[in-house]
Structure formats: C-alpha cells, structure tokens
Amino acid sequence: MSDGRRKHGHNSKIHGISPTYRSWQSMRARVMQHKGAYGELSIHSQWDSFPAFLADMGERPEGTTIDRIDGRIGYEPSNCRWATPAEQVRNRKHQGGVRWVGRVDKWAAWIGHERRDIYLGYYKDWWDAMCARKSAENQYWRSA
Numbered sequence: 001m002s003d004g005r006r007k008h009g010h011n012s013k014i015h016g017i018s019p020t021y022r023s024w025q026s027m028r029a030r031v032m033q034h035k036g037a038y039g040e041l042s043i044h045s046q047w048d049s050f051p052a053f054l055a056d057m058g059e060r061p062e063g064t065t066i067d068r069i070d071g072r073i074g075y076e077p078s079n080c081r082w083a084t085p086a087e088q089v090r091n092r093k094h095q096g097g098v099r100w101v102g103r104v105d106k107w108a109a110w111i112g113h114e115r116r117d118i119y120l121g122y123y124k125d126w127w128d129a130m131c132a133r134k135s136a137e138n139q140y141w142r143s144a
Contacts, residue, residue: 020060024053027066027075042074057082067091089113090141098129111136 017025024047031041046052056077057066067083068075069091083091089112101108106122107129120136123129 018060019062020054020057021050023060023066024050031075044074044076047075056080086141098126098133109133109136111140113140 027047028043031043044056047056057080060066061082064082064084065088066075067081067088069079069081071091073079098107098109100106101122104122106124107126108122109120109129109132110117111120111133112118118136118140120129120132123132
C-alpha cells in the first residue's frame with residue numbers, strides 16, 4: 001500500500017471510502033484516463049501519495065469537490081481548492097459576457113447559469129450591457 005491507506009483510514013473495509021479519498025481517486029483517474037480531453041494536464045508529483053494530498057488540501061468539506069482555480073494549470077496545491085458546484089460554474093471558461101453585435105449595432109449581454117446561456121438583451125452602449133451583466137451575476141450567482 002504505497003499510498004498509506006491503512007494509516008490514514010480513508011479507505012477502510014469497515015467505514016468505506018471517505019469523500020476526500022474519492023476526490024483524490026477521481027482526480028487521478030480524470031487525468032490518467034482522459035489525457036486527450038485534458039491536454040497536458042498534470043498532477044503535483046507528491047500527490048501520487050494520498051497522505052501528501054490530504055496534508056495539502058485538508059478534509060473535503062461537505063457539498064464540495066476539488067476545483068482548479070486556473071483551468072489551464074494542473075492539479076497542484078497553489079491551484080486547487082474545495083469548491084461548491086456554484087463556485088465551480090462561475091470558474092468555468094464559458095460564463096457569458098458582453099460582445100458587440102455588428103448586424104444590430106448594439107452590445108449583447110448574456111450570462112452562463114446552470115449549464116445554459118441566459119440572454120440579457122441588446123444595449124446601445126457597453127456600459128449598460130456590463131451593468132446588466134453585473135446585475136445578472138448578483139441575481140443568479142450570489143443566490144446559488
């Protein structure tokens with residue numbers, strides 16, 4: 001047992017697998033089995049050992065899973081956190097935004113929420129579109 005499972009008690013036949021240990025396993029499987037989808041994503045070398053992962057990340061709080069703060073960087077202590085699903089949605093690349101729509105000569109605003117885009121409307125100037133976007137962030141994200 002190179003990862004020290006018998007010593008940390010997170011993978012016992014009596015108590016089952018802990019949420020923290022399950023997250024560690026899932027992180028490793030995601031990177032190892034899906035190299036193409038995750039590109040050159042890597043895991044901090046010391047995190048080959050569950051006790052080292054546990055020492056860096058601590059116990060997984062209820063209602064959270066592991067999240068990479070910067071999705072372009074691998075799993076390492078300075079780039080990982082325990083996050084709720086709502087926090088992870090806000091951390092995705094596709095969060096909506098504001099863009100110029102030349103065919104109508106206006107700014108469009110939208111926001112990503114629960115894996116879908118919510119269209120907020122067209123605006124004459126960038127500032128109004130950004131204000132609509134910020135208002136939607138408060139409405140949809142702060143309540144999550």
